[in-house]
Amino acid sequence: MGLLSLLLAIFFIYASTSTFASIVEKDTLTPFQRFKDGQTLVSANRRFVLGFFSPFSQTTKRYLGIWYKDITPLTVVWVANRTKPLKNFDAALMLYFNGSLALQDQACNLVLLVMPELISSTKMDKFEIWFSDILxxxxxxxxxxxxxxxxxxxxxxxxxxxxxxESNSSRDSNGTQEENPEVKLFDIDLISTATNNFASDNKIGEGGFGPVFKGELPSGQLVAVKRLSRNSQQGLEEFGNEASLIARLQHRNLVKLFGGCVHEDERMLVYEYLPxxxxxxxxxxxxxxxxxxxxxxxxxxxxxxxxxxxxxxxxxxxxxxxxxxxxxxxxxxxxxxxxxxxxxxxxxxxxxxxxxxxxxxxxxxxxxxxxxxxxxxxxxxxxxxxxxxxxxxxxxxxxxxxxxxxxxxxxxxxxxxxxxx
The missing domain is CATH 1.10.510.10 (Transferase(Phosphotransferase) domain 1)
Known part of the structure; x- marks a missing residue:
């Protein structure tokens, strides 16, 4: 309970800090702080303001932009969503780790992503948004x-x-859990055809076990074929371990094993393909x-x-x-x-x-x-x-x-x- 209380305290302290920021002018924006319509950021020299605004003739459309703080009438020098105006006052801006600015609508859908290089190219080098420090x-x-x-x-x-x-119910009704389904053995010719004879264009990865190829069975089912490297002793050990273990494990958050292929010195495992x-x-x-x-x-x-x-x-x-x-x-x-x-x-x-x-x-x-x-x-x-x-x-x-x-x-x-x- 002590650790949980500490974690919740950290969270609420951060939340309360963000709330306080909404009622005062500040010149910094911290990561993941929601900058809402109605709030403003003022530059350190108090010359520029970042916030949401509406042109005088279009009061129903909202834009994110930068304008001079003390010049009347409103003089805007940069607009983020010039071609994608917002339709209400519930939008928000959020700063990510890499310096990107994400403009979100009322439903938190991404309207516009402003990358750091785009901000610098506007020649607004006098307006700064920065992290206080890495800490x-x-x-x-x-x-x-x-x-x-x-x-x-x-x-x-x-x-x-x-x-x-649910596990106990399955065990009571069937005498055992459905964790040991029969593993299908595929013919080597079928696997070779499915992977276009293990073409390099179908190779999607490689590990200690060996290369992995994308394949398509005659039924149209896409599969991933892990092929044991012939000279890999580590791969041979992993093949035996994985084949004997994963066939007995069934869960929606574990990759599904369709079967295997053993032909002379070839050893392969056939999995579902994940795009x-x-x-x-x-x-x-x-x-x-x-x-x-x-x-x-x-x-x-x-x-x-x-x-x-x-x-x-x-x-x-x-x-x-x-x-x-x-x-x-x-x-x-x-x-x-x-x-x-x-x-x-x-x-x-x-x-x-x-x-x-x-x-x-x-x-x-x-x-x-x-x-x-x-x-x-x-x-x-x-x-x-x-x-x-x-x-x-x-x-x-x-x-x-x-x-x-x-x-x-x-x-x-x-x-x-x-x-x-």
């Missing part, structure tokens, strides 16, 4: 991150009871990240969390994924997330914690928990740590591993902790 950015990000995590797990706690009830590929191709791309508004990012967090709850608590097996990261979160046509790549997954017996006897650490740098890296301890906490990194990266749009800062050599998580400490 305020990190503080707001951490408060938002903490609030999201509290919301996610509060919601999941309620959902778990319903999932367990939007992986989360990392959105959050780390300056253009595509605009397609992920905060509502969709929040839904992605919820979906991944549901998948983890199933793996850790609600399935017949107690599974630790061990390699949860943005590139292993696939997105379907509706941007619903599905956890993929179970090659490194481990099955826990009851509540027990495993220790790796080989001391060999498998996973991705930046996502592995300290107790696993240092002592080889495997528990569900490993995935929870990775999930926290995933949320931090999705909110900030920056990678944890490979994060660069001129003043230190810490990663993104270390930088946040250092700033907050």
């Amino acid at each position: 305020s950015l990190i503080a707001i990000g951490m408060a938002l991150l903490a609030f999201i995590v509290v919301c996610i797990f509060s919601k999941i706690k309620c959902v778990k009871r319903q999932v367990k009830h 939007n590929e992986s989360l990392n191709k959105f959050i780390f791309d300056e253009a595509r990240k605009r397609l992920l508004p905060w509502a969709k990012r929040f839904n992605i967090f919820i979906g991944v969390a549901k998948g983890l709850v199933y793996l850790h608590d609600d399935s017949r097996l107690r599974v630790v994924h061990r390699d949860l990261k943005a590139s292993n979160i696939l997105l379907d046509s509706e941007m619903m997330p599905k956890i993929s790549d179970f090659g490194l997954a481990k099955i826990l017996e009851g509540e027990n914690m495993l220790e790796e006897p080989s001391v060999r650490v498998n996973g991705t740098h930046g996502y592995m928990s300290p107790e696993y890296v240092l002592h080889g301890q495997i528990s569900t906490k490993l995935d929870v740590f990775s999930f926290g990194i995933l949320i931090l990266e999705t909110i900030s749009g920056m990678r944890n591993w490979g994060f660069l800062h001129p003043d230190h050599d810490l990663n993104l998580l270390g930088h946040v902790c250092d700033e907050e400490g």
Whole structure:
């Protein structure tokens, strides 16, 4: 309760700060603060004003612009939505991490996205919108991150009871859960035809297991074919682990396995094809990240969390994924997330914690928990740590591993902790 109270206090302090900003003139706009119609931002030298206005002859249309503060009549020098006027007084402006200004209508739909380079090209170098410093950015990000995590797990706690009830009902009526469906074996000729003989144009990715190809079955069903690299001993181990494990796991937030193919020295797994590929191709791309508004990012967090709850608590097996990261979160046509790549997954017996006897650490740098890296301890906490990194990266749009800062050599998580400490 102490942690929850602290998180809620941070949230309400930030909310009250935003409310206070609405009744006074300020010359700064903080990230994610809604700048509403009726508010104004005044430049530091008090010469320019940013706000919403209507031309004298068009009182029903609203525009976002910059005008001289002390010149009468109103002299506008820059207009953001000149060709897209707003029809009411309920619009709002929001500043994002990368300096973009998003103009939203009453329903929070994006009307216009003004990029930093467009603002600078207007020659309005006398008008400045800036962050107070990096600390305020990190503080707001951490408060938002903490609030999201509290919301996610509060919601999941309620959902778990319903999932367990349905699980028990299925077990009572059928004698077992539907977690071990028959895995279909595909003919090698069918897979070769579906992937155009594994053409390079159909290659959509590659990992420790081997390359992944897009294919189309005779029925028109699109599939993703993971083909084992012939010289990969690691891939052979992961193939056996993934094939035996994921066939027994069925959840809407886990990638679906259609079957496999074994022919001489060829080993392949056939999965559902997800058209939007992986989360990392959105959050780390300056253009595509605009397609992920905060509502969709929040839904992605919820979906991944549901998948983890199933793996850790609600399935017949107690599974630790061990390699949860943005590139292993696939997105379907509706941007619903599905956890993929179970090659490194481990099955826990009851509540027990495993220790790796080989001391060999498998996973991705930046996502592995300290107790696993240092002592080889495997528990569900490993995935929870990775999930926290995933949320931090999705909110900030920056990678944890490979994060660069001129003043230190810490990663993104270390930088946040250092700033907050």
